[in-house]
Amino acid sequence: MLAYICKYTPIxxxxxxxxxxxxxxxxxxxFNRAEALLHPNVCAYVKGVLEMFADLVSKRDDVEGMIITSCCDSGRRLYDALKATYPDKFIYLLDLPRKVTPEAVKLFTKNVSTMISAYSEHTGRAFYSDGMIRPLKAYLKAHPPALQSDAPADAKVNVGLIGARCSQSLIDTLHAHGAKLLFNVTCNHLARLFNPAEIGRLEDYCEQLLAQFPCMRMAGAEDRLNMLDDFEDKLDGLIYHTVKFCDQYHYEAAALKKLETFHVPVLNLETDLTRQSSGQIKTRVEAFIEEISANKSKADTQADGEAAPADTPEAVKLVPAEHHAAPYVLGIDSGSTSTNTVIIDGSGQLVAWDIVRTGAKSILSAEKAMHQVLDKAGLKREDLARIVSTGYGRDHLPFADADLTEITCHGKGAHAFDPAVRTILDIGGQDSKAIRLNAAGDVVDFVMNDKCAAGTGRFLEMMAHTLDVSLEELGQLSLKSKEDIRISSMCTVFAESEVISLIAENKEPEDIAHGVHAAIAGRAISLLRRVGIEEAVMMTGGVAKNPGMVAVLEDQLGLKLRIVDEPEIVGAYGAALSGLEQL
Known part of the structure; x- marks a missing residue:
């Protein structure tokens, strides 16, 4: 078995x-092995390749080596590391030209021939003596390109995928949530369209290899985005995938944002290709599909001459039991810190709500929250016409009839509480989200920070523990600050060390508390700026109940935040409204 990393490899x-x-x-x-063998700033993909190859070598006896192309410096460093670590393996760096000219094709053909000779010498396996063309043409005829799509038969939206190499799990997630891939031109995707009849020499094969859709390191890459014009009327959304430290694709992603001629919703997705990033990918992709599906459905409805649904009533409040009107719908937001439930009636009005602390098992917390809110509403489980879940635990609640991302639900809930809201900031226990809405309450853009505890409620909890105060006391303490103290590090571990140092310097607890809140506010505002701050701005989530956090945010933003009486139930309320719409 030979491993490879690049679509230009003559596999x-x-x-x-x-x-x-x-x-x-x-x-x-x-990345334990990779961190020991490679520079810390080498891209996550190359580190992952090293780890994966090492695992293959340890598990399989038939691994002969790996072919690496000279695409970038990270790839060259991977070659150096593998060559030194596995001297008995066939580790080969194939030099790849940047152009598709007659001279470049000849050079590439020469490089491929040299590689084949090196492989034969290393393994003792000889290629065919006729220049490999006869068996190659036979192979190509027997293995025509697979053009059929794995998309679901009931695909809801058409999506394009472009950018840096992505994992199969991203494609699987798209298919699992009703997206049809019209094209995938990420840099490691094989799009072989060989014509065996036109291959009479090795040079012909190499020319067709180079003539694939260009990756960013190839000449002519500046025209890659022009392809999108041909698909604009067919696409419902476009996903641009980048890998951390892969600068070439970050530049193109930035250029795409400035492309005034392309009017399709775009999701910029940056990952480090680890399994830990699967949750981030799933939430972002699901929210994106929900967003473009809703827009497509609304457009189809209006095209058919039907009136758009009316907005939810502006005044959302608890109504007396005698005014309740079936059907009843329960929305449940299963978060990392709290599990929030809401029951609404057929008119969208609140019947009851409840908040419980999320324990070690989210399913138990969710069941407890559901039973408590049913008791408050004076209802039984069989009285509920539908249950819709949201939050990080949304996929793991067997009693839910449907689930939606917290992006969609916070947008819908915030619009219902206050239709004037255009921007939402949700600082939850595990992540922070900035969401921008249009006048109809549709999500038009969003960004998330869920890679670490920095800038979240968990960060505040840890800082409160370090200052030996409760989380509730931390916010009030911050309001008494007299000295402007800056917490320079946003890493939770380093920030905790910084706070300990400030305590040792006899700094006042209220000043340190204010510095902690100011640090989180800076991170939150950077998220808001990425989606565009448009008034009115609503803050949701548990941190919206922290007066110190609200004060710092309002001071830095220069505007008054809109906060509902119970900001933790906004997502659950949006989930319940979605359930009512589904009915």
Whole structure:
């Protein structure tokens, strides 16, 4: 078995002599080996490849080596590390030209021939003496390109995928949530369209290899985005995927944002290709599909001449039991810190709500929250026409009839509480979200920070513990500050050390508390600016009940935040409204 990383690798040459070729698509848990062998700033993909290859070597006896192309400096460093670590393996760096000119094709053909000779010398396996063309053409005829899509038959939206190499789990997530991929031109996606009849020499094969949709390191890459114009009327959304430290694709993602001729919703998705990022990918992709599905459905409805649904009544309040009107719908927001439940009636008005602390098992907390809110409403489980879940635990509640992302639900809930709201800031226990709405309450853009505890309610909890005060006391303490103290580090571990140092310097607790809140506010405002701050701005989530946090945010934003009486139930209320719409 030979591993490879690049779509320009001549894998068909090897497969024609029965060599198993495996594309490296890493989704690893940690980078222990890579951190020891590579520079910290080497991209996550290359680190993941090293980890994956090491695992393959340890588990399989038939791993002959890996072919690496000279795409970037990270790839070259991967070659250096593997060559030194596995001297007995066939670790080969294939030099790849940047152009598709006659001279470049000749050079690439020469490089491929040299690689084949090196492989034969290393393994003792000889390629065919006729220049490999006959078995290669036979292989290509027997293995035509697979153009059929794995998309679901009931696909709801058409999506394009472009950018840096992505994992198969991203594609699986798209398919699982009703998206049809019209194209995938990420840099490691194989899009072989060989014509065996036109291959009479090795040079012809190499020319067709180079003529694939160009990656960002190839000449002509500046025209990549022009392809999108041909798909604009067919696409409902576009996903641009980047990998951390892969600067070439970050530049193109920035150029796409400035492309005034392209009017399709775009989701910029940056990952480190670890299994830990699967949750982030899932939430973002689901929210994006929900957003574009809703827009498409609304457009189809209006095109059919039907009136758009009326806005939810502006005044959302608890109504007396004698005014309740079936059907009853329960929305449940299963978060990392709290589990919030809401029951609404057929008119969308609140019947009851409840908040419980999320314990070690989210399912038990969710069941407890559901029973408590049913008791408050004077209802039984069988009285509920529908249950819709949201939050991080939304997929793991077996009693829910449907689930939606917290992006969609916070947008819908905030619009229902206050239709004037255009921007939402949700600082939850595990993540922070900035969401921008249009006048109809549809989500038009969102960004999330869920890579670490920095800028979240969990960060505040840890800082309160360090200052030996309760979380409730921390906010009030911040309001008494007289000295402007800056917490420079946003890493939770380093910030805790910084706070301990400030305590040792006899700084006042209220000044330290204010510095902690100011640090989180800075991170939150940077999220808001990425979606565009448009008034009115609503703050949701448990941190909205922290007066110190609200005061710092309002001071830095220069505006008054809109906060409902119970900001923790906004997402659950949005989930319940979605359930009512589904009915």
């Amino acid at each position: 068909e040459l090897f497969e024609s002599i029965d060599v198993e070729m495996e594309l490296m698509e890493p989704e690893v848990v940690q």
